[in-house]
Amino acid sequence: ESSDTCTSLCLGSGRPCPMERSTWKLLQLSLALPWARALDNGLALTPPMGWMTWQRYRCETNCSGAGAQRCINEELIKEMADRMAKDGWLDAGYQYINIDDCWMLPERAEGRLVPDPQRFPSGMAALGEYIHQRGLKFGTYG
Numbered sequence: 001e002s003s004d005t006c007t008s009l010c011l012g013s014g015r016p017c018p019m020e021r022s023t024w025k026l027l028q029l030s031l032a033l034p035w036a037r038a039l040d041n042g043l044a045l046t047p048p049m050g051w052m053t054w055q056r057y058r059c060e061t062n063c064s065g066a067g068a069q070r071c072i073n074e075e076l077i078k079e080m081a082d083r084m085a086k087d088g089w090l091d092a093g094y095q096y097i098n099i100d101d102c103w104m105l106p107e108r109a110e111g112r113l114v115p116d117p118q119r120f121p122s123g124m125a126a127l128g129e130y131i132h133q134r135g136l137k138f139g140t141y142g
Contacts, residue, residue: 050096085134
């Protein structure tokens with residue numbers, strides 16, 4: 001249909017055309033913007049950006065054989081921290097290295113989560129220090 005036919009059909013039916021509807025929404029948004037406010041406190045100037053194990057590795061803990069290149073372990077985390085710092089990701093605003101699930105043993109020790117000593121032989125404190133030395137922030141979930 002031509003735009004004239006669309007306009008006459010829409011006007012004749014009493015309903016706005018999709019194009020008219022989007023124009024009206026844009027006008028409403030532009031009128032509301034001058035009243036939009038945000039805190040000017042320097043926090044969250046960009047969304048939190050970083051790398052998280054879950055997106056690619058889910059809960060892969062088999063570090064032997066074919067799984068060695070795909071498992072969540074200390075070397076993987078260090079490699080990602082190095083890449084983020086050296087390849088410009090940190091300069092672009094990516095500042096977090098997050099280990100989601102599956103970094104710890106199934107059993108707790110005295111109520112605390114315990115890193116798997118085979119996959120994280122240096123422990124989480126040493127890994128966090130390694131990450132911090134590259135200017136990145138370290139987070140875990142468990």
